Every structure is written in structure tokens, then in C-alpha cells.
Amino acid sequence: MAVDGRAGGPQPPNEVPLLTNGELALVFHEIGDLLEIKGELVFKTVAYHRAADAIAHSPVEIARAYRAGTQPRIPGVGKAISDKIAELATTGRLAFLDRLHAEVPGSLVEVLAIPGLGPKTVKLLWEGLGITTLDGLRTALDSGALRDAKGITEKGEQAIRFGLDALEQRSVRMTLGDAERIVGSIIELLGDTPGVVALTPAGSFRRRRETIGDLDILAETSDPGALIERFTALPPVEHVVGAGPQKKASIRLLRGPQVDLMTFPPGDAGTYLVHFTGSKDHNVRLRGIARDRGWSLSEKGFLRLGDDGEPAAGAAAELRTFATEAEVYAFLGLAEVPPELREDRGEVEAARDGRLPHLIVEADLRGDCHAHSSWSDGVHSIEQMAETARARGYAYLVLTDHSHGLAIARGLTPERVLAQREIVRDLNRRFASEEDAGTAPVATPAEGFRLLHGCELEIRADGALDFDDEILTAFDVVVAALHQGRRQPRAQLTERVLGAIRSPHVDVIAHPAGRMLGERARDDLDLAWDEIFAAAAANGTLLEIDGSDHRLDLAPERARRAVEAGCLLTIDSDAHRTEELAGIRWGVAQARRAWVEPAVVANTWPRDALLAWVATKPGRLR
DSSP states (O other), rough: OOOSSSSOOOGGGSSOOOHHHHHHHHHHHHHHHHHHHHTTTTTHHHHHHHHHHHHTTOOSSSHHHHTTOOOOOOOOOOHHHHHHHHHHHHHHHHHHHHHHHSSSSSHHHHHHTTTTHHHHHHHHHHHEEEESHHHHHHHHHHHTTGGGGGOOOOOHHHHHHHHHHHHHHHOEEHHHHHHHHHHHHHHHHHHSSEEEEEEEHHHHHHOOEEEEEEEEEEEEEEEEHHHHHHTOOOOOOOEEEOOOOOSEEEEEEETTEEEEEEOOTOOOHHHHHHHHOOHHHHHHHHHHHHHHEEEEETTTTEEOOOOTTSSGGGGOOEEEOOSHHHHHHTTTTOOOOOOGOOSSHHHHHHHHHHHOOOOOOOOOEEEEEEETHHHHHSOOHHHHHHHHHTTTTEEEEEOOOOOOTTTTTTTOHHHHHHHHHHHHHHHHHEEEEEEEEHOOTOOOOOOOOOEEEEEEEEEEEOOOSOOHHHHHOOOEEEEEEOSOTTTSSSSHHHHHHHHHHTTTTTTEEEEEOOOOOOGOOOOOOOOOOHHHHHHHHHHHHHEEOOTTTTTTTTTHHHHHHHHTTOOOEEEEBBBBGGGGGGGGHHHHHHHHHTTTOOBBBGGGSSSHHHHHHTTTGGOOOO
């Protein structure tokens, strides 16, 4: 590639190697990284990374199209980036990247990849200590040079060391949203391959594990060779890990995970889906049941066993295959186990005894109890958030902008709460008028839609709540959360949360463990969970499953324990922009992993029932 700023002037187009989509994507990812280190505005750096992702996953050969003068429409690419693509496509170089290389060492991009290390710290290491490489950073850590650097605390040094160790050992872990975008893009690119009947995500993504490593795709096809050939030549492929001509292949994506493709003949999907979806322990249990019944179970189907325990031979040989997973489980004497439960946590016994739960689905939800607007740390206006929720068919959305104690989120003062309440009241008048006139969105339910006024109330470090009783009484729904003072002793942290649970004004505890997943990973709060669950159950305070794929909090194990302790839940999006309202589906998936049924989720109730429950909170206090 001639995009590193070191070659001579521009070359004639016919002498410039044609850059692949993957090579173009790497350039724009590098630009985004370098701009981050320079301290450019976030929206600029994000724009370059989004453009890189769109280029990498485009089915069009971008550089060839630009050279031919038929510029394709690329999602998220405006004129400025389009001009840069044109320059790269025709000259193999980019003057803008040359200038960035002159200002910022390119090797800092590798340093920026350290988990938990932000661009400001990378810039500080470079400008203050001359550290531009991973090796240089390791040397500085081992020599103690970081301890004397201005702006690097002892705690910061430990975090850098931890992050560098993690980088050297890590595999790529994705949030569910990232995994969905990648696997969806690949399936779209492969979908029209001749012979393909169906392409289905499998593995931990299909079970909706909280973070995802490698991705698995199952392909029902009559022409596996053609599909594998196309799969290994996809634009976002960095390199081919392995490929057989007729069965399976593995690729590594640019700045992304490994993706494994497994093919099988049409009509044989059942055992392949079961085998490549279930956890190792779940599959071991199924194989044991099959063996007890005289069969050997693998992805290829059921092989009859002889008296010696080995696959039967000759006339006695038999292979049973099935088109569906339900048939596979039925052959084992089991009800079909939903993918989210296939972890060997009691689901096999429940399937045998007819005790599998009636799991919640997204359509059961009538509203969302946790969403933000541009009045605090959200992106879109109150009206935009409400209209999007209304278009989703909800009966309500609870507007929960932060209270003023969380200054970093531009939390609301009491005066701004009153001003916001007027906007909510005006919007609800309009919604009611449109419903009476028959002009409301088609998705509007029979009970209509209303925006409920709430807040995400900060539980302060001293345990006090951020607003006084007079303000709290006027909210429709109050969601409380702990963001500050996270390192306090367990007893103190627990008492702060218990205080909120026992408050007559607090209706929901948001993201109770305070966890973060993915690149922003943060440990769970050290709480006495049995005390939390007992108090929430006794006082009727709802515990949230936060559907943001960066949180997914409560964890499945805790949510299941909470329900067993008698707690009621909400499943919410914690949306900060309109498109994040759809992220509530990840909360539903998390609830399904916790064996949650609709009856224990408060936002499956009609709006009047939810508000009645909230109104009777003072009478439930223990």
C-alpha cells in the first residue's frame, strides 16, 4: 500500500495498485485513532471509524467504483470522507494522513488499543515521556519511570500495567450489539450465494451471552464449496485462518473477531443447530441422554450404537437426522430448550419434567421505565424520544434524566425539573388530542401513549437522595442509581442502596450492580445481594435489568436469585438516543437467560397498573 506517507508523489491511476475495501477501512480506522490522540472532537473521530466499518462491510468494491466514476452510496460517509476515498482510490495516497503522520507517531495507535487507556493518557505518555510504542511503555513501567510523570498517579500506573497485560493476553470480546452488526453484515453479504437455503448465527451469540468472542455461522446449503470460496474472499477479511473445500472455514476480520462458518446439507439443520448453539456442558448432558437410549449424538445426527457401545456397522448401521431442533429434543424425550437456557443450569431436567418457564418476549413489554433526553446526558430531545417510543407501540415511556448530583451528566436542578414537567404535560395533551382525533401513530395501543415524568435519582456518597421529598412526590416514577463512591466498604455501599429501596419515593433501582461491559469494563459493586433482594421484595421496589449492551445489569444469575427471593423486575433500555430504545431487546435476552417470565416484570403491566403500584409504595414499606 502506498498510504504511509513515505513514497514519492502521486502515481498515474493505472500504475496504482487497487486498494481492497479492507485496506481502505484500515486507513480510515487509523485516521480516527490518530485524531483521538490529537484530541479532536468525538463526533469527528467516530465518523471516521463508522466510515471504516461501512467500507469494510460493503458488498461493492469501493476503490474500483470510485475509479470508474460510479461512487456508491456508503452509509455515514459525507462529502469530506468521500473526497478522501476518491484520493486514495486514484492515487494510493492521502495527503491528510501524511499530515497526521507528521504530527502524531503512527505507533501510538497500538498504545491506544490498551484496554482502559484513553487518548488523553496516550498523549500524556507521548508528550511527557516520549513513549510511542508498546515496548517503550513496558520499559517505562518496569523501570518505574511512570511514577514521576506528571498526571500519572500510582493508581493510574497500576491500571496501565493491568491494561497492557490484558492486551498481550486478550482475545476480542464484543458487546451483543457489536456482534449483531458484524454477523448481520456477513450474512447479508453471503445471503444470495447460489445453493444457500439458510444462514443462522450460532454459538454464544445465539445464547445471548453478555460478551462474545468468536462468531459462529451455520449454513444450510447445497453448494458448500461456492459458499466457502465467497466467505473467505469477503471484503472485511484480514486473513483466512483455515478453509476446507466442502465443510467449514474460519476467517479473521479487520480489527475484529474470528468468524467460523460450518456448512451442512439441506434438511439436516436440527442437530447442527443444537450442537453449535449449546454450551459444552449442555451438549455433554444431551450426549449422555442419547447414549443411554442407544445412540451417539453429534452435529451430523444420531448414530445407532451396537451392544458394544460403538456405532453399529453393516445392516444395523443407522443415522437419524432432523430438520428442526424441536425434533432433536423430542427424540431425546425432552421439550425444546430455548437457546438462551442451554447452559446446563437445570434446563435439561426442566425440559424432561415439563417445567421449562414461559419466557418473556419483547412483545410482552408495554413500556420502558428508563430513558434519557438531551436535557441531561442524552442526545435527542424529549419529543424525539417520546415519538420514537410511541412508534414502537408502547403505552408509556418514563423520562429519567439524571438529578443534579451527577454533574458530569448535566443532571437536572429542581428548577429545570419544573420546566421539564411543563414540556411533558404539553406533549401528553397533544398525544391525547391526536388519539381522540384518530391521528395517532398506527402502533399506538388501545390505552394510548403517555410520557411519564421521572428521573434517575442519584444515591449520594453519604446515602442521601439527591432531591427532597416535595420534588420526588411530584414525579410519576422515580428510578434511583448509585454512580459515586463506588469503592466504599460493602456495608456502606449496601446501606446506601437499602436506604433507596426503603424510601417511599423510589420505585426502581437502576442497573443495581453498576457494572460495565466491553471496552469500558468496570467491576460490579460489592453489595450484600441477599439483603438487597430481601429488602426489594419486602418493600415492592422494582429491580432493573438494564438492556444497554454495555451494562446488562442485573446479571442472569442475580436476576434469577432476585425472582426466587420474591422480587419484581423492570426491563429497560437506558436509552440516551432514539435508536437505543430498540436496545431493550438485549435486556429481554438477559431476562430470558435468567428464566424470567412476564408476570414478574412490571413494565409488562398496563400503564394504569404500573402507576397504581407506584402510588401504593408508602403502604408497603417495611
